[in-house]
Amino acid sequence: MDKGKNFIEQIIDEDLNSGFDQSKLQFRFPPEPNGFLHIGHVKAIVLNFELAKKYKAKINLRFDDTNPENEDQIYIDAIKNDISWLGYKWDKECYASDYFETLYNWAVDLIKKDKAYVDSQNSAEIAEQKGTPTEPGTDSPFRNRPTDESLDLFSKMKKGEFEPGKHVLRAKISMTSSNMLMRDPVIYRVVDTHHPRTKDKWKIYPMYDWTHGESDYIEQVSHSLCTLEFKPHRDLYDWFLDLVVDSNKTRPKQREFARLNLSHTITSKRKLLSLVEKEFVSGWDDPRMPTISGLRRRGYTPEALKKFVTTAGVAKRQNIIEMSLLEFCVREDLNKKCNRLMVVQDPLKITISNYDVGKQEVLELINNPENTESGNRNVVFSNEIYIEKTDFMEDPPKKYFRLSPGSEVRLKGAYIIKAENVIKDNNGNIKEIVCTYDPKSKSGSGSPESQRKVKGTLHWVSSSSNIPVEIREYDRLFEHPSPGDFSAEDIAQAINKESIKIYQGFGEKELSKASVSESFQFQRKGYYIKDIDSTKDRHVFNKTVSLRDNWKPKN
Ligand code: ATP
Ligand code: MG
Secondary structure: OOOOOOHHHHHHHHHHHOOOOHHHOEEEEOOOOOOOOEHHHHHHHHHHHHHHHHOOOEEEEEEOOOOOOOOOHHHHHHHHHHHHHOOOOOOEEEEHHHHHHHHHHHHHHHHHOOOEEEEOOOHHHHHHOOOOOOOOOOOOOOOOOOHHHHHHHHHHHHHOOOOOOOOEEEEOOOOOOOOHHHOOOEEEEEOOOOEOOOEOOOOEEEOHHHHHHHHHHHHOOOEEEEEHHHHHHHHHHHHHHHHHOOOOOOOOEEEEEOOOEEOOOOOOHHHHHHHHHOOOOOOOOOOOOOEHHHHHHHOOOHHHHHHHHHHHOOOOOOOEEOHHHHHHHHHHHHHHHOEEEOEEOOEEEEEEOOOOOOOOEEEEEEOOOOOHHHOEEEEEEOOEEEEEHHHEOOOOOOOOOOEOOOOEEEEOOOOEEEEEEEEEOOOOOEEEEEEEEEOOOOOOOOOHHHHOOOOEEEOOEEOOOEEEEEEEEEOOOEOOOOHHHOOOOOHHHHEOOOOEEEEEEEEEHHHHHOOOOOEEEEOOOEEEEEOOOOOOOOEEEEEEEEOOOOOOOOO
16 A cells, blocks of 8 residues: 655655755654654654655654653563564664753853853742733743853752752743743753763752753754654754754754544653553563554564555544554464464364274474465364364354354364264353264365365364463453553553453474464454463463454555
8 A cells, every 4th residue: 555655755856856865864763762653653763764764864763861750671672673673774873861961061051151041949939920821921030140150050059059940951942932831941850860871960950841852963864753742842842952053054843743542552762661560460571562662573574564554644634543443464474474373272072982092193394385385284083072162052142153062063184073972060050062983084085075065164182192381362451442541540440351262272292382472363362462471381372463454444
């Protein structure tokens, strides 16, 4: 599906057409290392990295590490790992904290040029003077304090002579601007926290707006792409750049695109962190999490995630994408790649009364009909097998094509069987079904009986040749379609209390060869990935997605 160029590519093309040197194109992906990346970030990653590829431009990975209270080396490592897993390589690994010295010196220049001042009010007082979108703000009583006094205070802030909140540095723009963000924004504050990289060197930290554009400029990023909520920040971005840009260098340009919003999930690191902290999930990589690491453990592939964000598109307006599109993308990808196997998740024993006890027959089944190179595998057939409990009904409705008393079904790749007798325990629960089989009906044998049509085909596993498997089946983590509307504190109310079910079943012996992170199609059920919780004797599989969904993409 070629949707032509997205609006960002059009902007870049216009710039190139009006003389911008293509060799000066440069991009960046700028995560704050305060959590693991989520599906929303995939959109920004794919957008930036694909642009770099397409225009043969450089791209930096820049950690926006200006809030040491929330940041951690663990997040830095996880972010790098996730981007690499998606298949992207960055040119330089940068940190906003590497520019702290430069940013500080520029801030001193700002004060000297009367473009910044130290405000000695507390944050409540400053907020009170901010005004509203319809009413202008009020000047701080410190707005016109002498330059030398601001310089002196700012240097003392840097030395750690003040408590956090006692003084801040503000840009001197205008308290009457119609853009509230331009009303003398704070650009430095005192923070007394250990920083993962600069350790205890800095006592003052630059704010996002001051840091971001200037970092773009230092790195010579040409197109700084961010999400729509930063649109009102663009004036400020430009105002700050005006103060430092040298005319023979590239002036970065901020442009905004719509965030990716996904139904039934949240895309906010802060809220995801609260799920981890409150132990609603087992960690950032819990297979129910919309994080890249959670999706990976769930069985999503880089190709499926890229396909998803590309199909969702790069838009200027907000919209909500259905989870079913994401599921469609992974299903399509896994269908091509995965070998098929039979696994019975919730076993019901079948005894075939006219098949010799102890006899074992080796059947050959195709690994993946979508991939001619995938070859065959051996599956053992015997007089005792398991089928799914849900594939038998004692008293079936009309048009029930699975097994029921007196009816016939085909066992996939094997024989046609007929249910003769239902054996129950003392409580009346079905324990076992006695069947007979048609010895001439073997699949692929070429006999007329092998062509005999029966309505249902069931997957099965021999009771004498199998491995026990644990299957973890997931449902949506959130019951509510827009859990993002809940605060981090109230998020519990949106949670689906039954988002995981665990089954102990049996799989074909072949499955014992599976390695961790290998994916399969369990026939008639869906796609599954071997989980890291597996051990030599315990084979754990996560369900990625079921085989079918009613959702169809629009062409
Ligand atoms: P969060 O609220 O999850 O922390 P953020 O925007 O603060 O998100 P950053 O680490 O600052 O996260 O984001 C890095 C980049 O990813 C930014 O350019 C940001 O605009 C982009 N991004 C974040 N969330 C989304 C999303 N849902 N869709 C598209 N891009 C996103
Ligand atoms: Mg953020």
